[in-house]
Amino acid sequence: MCLIIAHGDGDGVISAAVLKTIYPEAMVTFSKPQHLLRLLEELGDNPEITKIYIADIGLDRHNSRPIVECVQRHKDKIKLWVDHHHGSEKLIPVLKDKLLLDVNQPSCPAVMAINGIKVLPKWLEAANACDRPLDYPDNSISLLWNQAFRVIISLQAPKELRKLQYNFLEFLLHHKHAKYLANFRSRYELIAKNTLATLPTIQDVSQKIGFVKITRQTKIDKRLLFLEAYKKYEILILWEMVNGKHFLTLGTKNQKIDFLKIFSLSSGSPFRVRLKGNVDVLIEIILQQLNPWLDPDER
Ligand SMILES: [Mn+2]
Numbered sequence: 001m002c003l004i005i006a007h008g009d010g011d012g013v014i015s016a017a018v019l020k021t022i023y024p025e026a027m028v029t030f031s032k033p034q035h036l037l038r039l040l041e042e043l044g045d046n047p048e049i050t051k052i053y054i055a056d057i058g059l060d061r062h063n064s065r066p067i068v069e070c071v072q073r074h075k076d077k078i079k080l081w082v083d084h085h086h087g088s089e090k091l092i093p094v095l096k097d098k099l100l101l102d103v104n105q106p107s108c109p110a111v112m113a114i115n116g117i118k119v120l121p122k123w124l125e126a127a128n129a130c131d132r133p134l135d136y137p138d139n140s141i142s143l144l145w146n147q148a149f150r151v152i153i154s155l156q157a158p159k160e161l162r163k164l165q166y167n168f169l170e171f172l173l174h175h176k177h178a179k180y181l182a183n184f185r186s187r188y189e190l191i192a193k194n195t196l197a198t199l200p201t202i203q204d205v206s207q208k209i210g211f212v213k214i215t216r217q218t219k220i221d222k223r224l225l226f227l228e229a230y231k232k233y234e235i236l237i238l239w240e241m242v243n244g245k246h247f248l249t250l251g252t253k254n255q256k257i258d259f260l261k262i263f264s265l266s267s268g269s270p271f272r273v274r275l276k277g278n279v280d281v282l283i284e285i286i287l288q289q290l291n292p293w294l295d296p297d298e299r
Pocket of ligand 1: 011012056084106107108131
């Protein structure tokens with residue numbers, strides 16, 4: 001049996017759809033960096049699985065070595081690995097030309113396209129907009145996915161998320177289920193309204209940096225919040241508490257700022273990172289690191 005493993009976000013589902021058109025016999029499953037090791041170990045040892053194609057799953061930066069070792073053990077089964085995340089360079093010596101990697105590409109379908117794989121222009125644009133909304137305008141497919149995705153996330157319903165991923169895949173491949181997906185649009189309206197209501201609560205850290213605190217109780221679309229905040233700020237610091245733990249998400253629209261470099265992170269997106277730890281300490285570190293982007297009289 002052949003298997004496609006892709007990230008469950010818009011970019012990943014569209015990547016899975018592209019791979020499915022090349023390998024129609026393959027089954028599809030969705031995963032994420034933190035779950036990839038266990039999944040690969042299981043599949044690697046399963047004699048029924050003969051070919052594996054992977055797309056859009058970055059290496060878990062806390063756990064990359066065991067993954068690379070696991071890939072090494074099962075490299076014969078892994079026929080293709082497409083990625084655009086920093087950190088996946090570690091797979092080059094193991095996978096060689098079975099790895100299509102370009103961290104400068106906005107999406108995995110874009111990586112496929114520059115490597116000669118046929119990708120429908122609409123799908124390519126949608127995947128780019130899903131991962132890099134600032135650089136690529138949404139089209140009907142990316143909007144559909146993003147809005148539906150936010151509704152499911154806000155319901156915190158993993159089972160529904162899985163169902164949605166398959167429906168989205170079906171929609172891409174066969175243009176069925178359009179009605180099913182379209183009904184998410186009306187449910188999204190409240191989330192969009194909540195998100196816009198959060199905008200006035202953003203505080204100025206400086207002229208260029210905004211800070212906002214959100215709670216899980218109010219369902220918002222973080223992607224939309226960042227996009228709206230970028231109309232005023234270059235950087236937004238978002239503070240949220242999830243299950244008693246504090247997280248700070250840093251986002252920027254400034255292409256010259258690379259959060260991966262600034263915070264010495266080995267994987268993820270240069271423009272959006274999530275930091276965990278003591279909030280006061282983190283904010284101190286963040287402001288120190290972002291000092292060059294603070295206004296001179298505020299330093
Ligand atoms: Mn991606």
